[in-house]
Amino acid sequence: MEELIVIKIGGNIIDDTEALHTFLCDFSAIVSPKILIHGGGKLATQLSSKLGIETKMVEGRRITGEETVKIVTMTYAGWVNKTIVAALQSRQCNALGLSGADANLIPALKRPVKDIDYGWVGNIDKAKVNTGFLKNILGVGIVPVIAPISCNADGHLLNINADTIAKTVAEAMIPCYRVKLVYCFEKSGLLLDVNDDSSVINEIDLTLAEQLKTEGIINAGMVPKIDNALEAVSNGVSEVVIGHAKNILQMANGEKGFGTIIKA
Amino acid sequence: MEELIVIKIGGNIIDDTEALHTFLCDFSAIVSPKILIHGGGKLATQLSSKLGIETKMVEGRRITGEETVKIVTMTYAGWVNKTIVAALQSRQCNALGLSGADANLIPALKRPVKDIDYGWVGNIDKAKVNTGFLKNILGVGIVPVIAPISCNADGHLLNINADTIAKTVAEAMIPCYRVKLVYCFEKSGLLLDVNDDSSVINEIDLTLAEQLKTEGIINAGMVPKIDNALEAVSNGVSEVVIGHAKNILQMANGEKGFGTIIKA
Numbered sequence: 001m002e003e004l005i006v007i008k009i010g011g012n013i014i015d016d017t018e019a020l021h022t023f024l025c026d027f028s029a030i031v032s033p034k035i036l037i038h039g040g041g042k043l044a045t046q047l048s049s050k051l052g053i054e055t056k057m058v059e060g061r062r063i064t065g066e067e068t069v070k071i072v073t074m075t076y077a078g079w080v081n082k083t084i085v086a087a088l089q090s091r092q093c094n095a096l097g098l099s100g101a102d103a104n105l106i107p108a109l110k111r112p113v114k115d116i117d118y119g120w121v122g123n124i125d126k127a128k129v130n131t132g133f134l135k136n137i138l139g140v141g142i143v144p145v146i147a148p149i150s151c152n153a154d155g156h157l158l159n160i161n162a163d164t165i166a167k168t169v170a171e172a173m174i175p176c177y178r179v180k181l182v183y184c185f186e187k188s189g190l191l192l193d194v195n196d197d198s199s200v201i202n203e204i205d206l207t208l209a210e211q212l213k214t215e216g217i218i219n220a221g222m223v224p225k226i227d228n229a230l231e232a233v234s235n236g237v238s239e240v241v242i243g244h245a246k247n248i249l250q251m252a253n254g255e256k257g258f259g260t261i262i263k264a
Numbered sequence: 265m266e267e268l269i270v271i272k273i274g275g276n277i278i279d280d281t282e283a284l285h286t287f288l289c290d291f292s293a294i295v296s297p298k299i300l301i302h303g304g305g306k307l308a309t310q311l312s313s314k315l316g317i318e319t320k321m322v323e324g325r326r327i328t329g330e331e332t333v334k335i336v337t338m339t340y341a342g343w344v345n346k347t348i349v350a351a352l353q354s355r356q357c358n359a360l361g362l363s364g365a366d367a368n369l370i371p372a373l374k375r376p377v378k379d380i381d382y383g384w385v386g387n388i389d390k391a392k393v394n395t396g397f398l399k400n401i402l403g404v405g406i407v408p409v410i411a412p413i414s415c416n417a418d419g420h421l422l423n424i425n426a427d428t429i430a431k432t433v434a435e436a437m438i439p440c441y442r443v444k445l446v447y448c449f450e451k452s453g454l455l456l457d458v459n460d461d462s463s464v465i466n467e468i469d470l471t472l473a474e475q476l477k478t479e480g481i482i483n484a485g486m487v488p489k490i491d492n493a494l495e496a497v498s499n500g501v502s503e504v505v506i507g508h509a510k511n512i513l514q515m516a517n518g519e520k521g522f523g524t525i526i527k528a
Contacts, residue, residue: 050314050315051314051315070343073342073343073346073347074338074339074342074343075338075342076342077341077342077345077346077361078337078338078339078340078341078342078343078345078346079334079337079338079342081341081342082337082341082342082363082365082366082413082415082421083337083421085363085365085366085415086365086415086419086420086421087419088419089365089368089371089415089419090415090417090418090419091419094367094368095365095366095367096362096366096367097341097362097363097365097366098360098361099346099349099361101346101349101350101353101359101361102346102349102359102360102361103358103359103360103401103406104353104358107353133404133406136400136404137367140397140400142367142397149346151346151349151350151353151354153354154354155350155351155352155353155354155355156350157346157347157350
């Protein structure tokens with residue numbers, strides 16, 4: 001089975017123009033079929049602030065009112081997505097920018113209100129991903145670049161967590177490819193000491209992850225990231241790696257000593 | 265040869281939520297393969313104004329500086345494009361939002377500076393349109409929805425005239441389809457008396473167009489629209505119609521008495 005590499009880049013890379021362009025240069029050089037999923041970075045918050053719209057975050061997630069869904073659609077699916085696509089085109093990488101609404105790629109449901117009303121935020125389901133469309137365009141050498149926006153059946157736009165899109169798309173593509181999932185962020189991997197970028201844990205599994213959570217080494221924003229990664233491998237993604245965007249080529253090529261590999 | 269309908273909707277429809285949704289409902293009902301090209305409306309100007317960025321227009325065309333290209337990309341390729349795509353999805357019309365940068369659809373060149381420096385505005389060429397990609401996705405029942413944004417070979421985003429995109433895409437698709445081009449705007453067609461929406465001229469050709477220009481009946485913004493349309497038919501587009509968005513179904517179906525038909 002052919003390998004497909006699903007790569008997610010976080011906001012810190014998007015906010016740093018030079019780091020983003022270095023990343024996109026490396027990304028272009030990856031030979032396998034590949035999909036890029038991007039977050040939004042601080043641009044949405046900056047634009048909201050300029051327009052006098054208050055940004056509300058609960059547990060790292062944006063509360064998305066009518067005005068905010070407009071802002072995130074403009075910045076993520078508009079500026080960030082097209083900037084990445086244009087930069088990839090200039091490197092002869094034939095990118096196609098997508099939201100989850102396009103080609104019915106990732107139909108979503110508005111998240112039901114329980115303790116917190118997140119507003120126009122969506123939940124997605126791997127069973128509903130339009131894998132036929134992705135397979136078609138990957139087959140003609142096109143590289144999907146996905147913004148974390150989708151819509152519900154009523155046609156209302158929704159903000160989606162980009163990590164979740166990466167995991168969902170990776171899992172949905174398992175019947176068609178041997179899928180590798182790479183989460184790129186601003187650290188070299190899961191660190192034993194958060195202040196020491198050389199203290200990368202090379203490999204973790206569920207047992208070690210539970211232990212590191214108890215010890216507080218996996219904490220805050222890393223908890224959902226690691227949980228996502230563990231779930232992906234247990235659902236059949238062949239490998240999940242978490243590491244620094246500057247090492248994307250080594251991680252994509254499976255070189256030892258780059259990033260943290262999550263094993264089943 | 266199968267018919268392809270290329271439809272352009274202007275800013276006045278986009279600015280009117282109710283008119284836009286009525287239009288999209290009718291558009292969904294068109295049975296032939298179809299492509300929608302949209303302008304941007306007043307949103308870009310409104311957003312610029314809120315952000316304190318001055319909007320400069322020369323002869324109806326936006327002067328596009330670095331900040332402005334960001335604004336038009338956010339509004340046209342982000343908000344307007346995804347709003348249309350999501351609304352079409354909710355009507356079981358499988359839309360795919362695109363800019364000219366996506367899938368290398370419409371590679372552009374920055375317009376050379378002559379008398380006026382339009383800034384980050386692009387010129388396009390029908391010979392460079394990625395017709396293979398359009399044919400592929402039309403063939404699987406997907407409906408392309410194109411925002412008037414593209415990029416040059418350096419990966420710089422560019423603002424493109426939406427009427428020009430519609431004409432260029434229509435002409436590029438001639439080898440694959442019998443192409444019909446419909447320009448929708450806020451009037452019922454080319455009017456003999458601009459204040460009387462019932463004074464539609466049913467049909468014009470080059471000779472009549474020249475006469476009406478001399479008489480001042482075709483003036484201002486209508487001149488480039490009619491010139492575009494005449495050029496399209498002389499280049500092999502089978503029919504060009506200009507009329508009101510509310511009559512899109514009748515114009516698409518070729519019913520008599522709706523819009524102005526431009527003949528070679």
